[in-house]
Amino acid sequence: MAEWVRLCGADEAPEEGCVKEAEAAGVAVCLAKIDGELRALDNWCPHRRAPLGQGWLEGDSVVCPWHAWRFDTLSGIAEPPEKARVDVLPVRVEGDDVLIDIA
Secondary structure, eight states: OOOEEEEEEGGGSOOTTOEEEEEETTEEEEEEEETTEEEEEESBOTTTOOBGGGSEEETTEEEOTTTOOEEETTTOBBOTTSOOBOOEEOEEEETTEEEEEOO
16 A cells, blocks of 8 residues: 655755655655656665765666666666665655655
């Protein structure tokens, strides 16, 4: 069952081609904007717990700021050879709010 919670205001969402860190209900999130679409991932890189929201985008991937691991924003899967993964969270905009599903 979905549990939608407010992540941030729509005006606080990252600009096109950027990422930012946010938190909702104790869940740290990397929020990215790609081709006008917001995408949310677990903020912590599984390698050394680097904050992905402090990284950058390359195509559809968020790049870890510490060791340059790349995570696909749709699947959460790292590009080989790492074979790591982060959770992808459903995200939607309702009115002035950005919501994520933390269930």
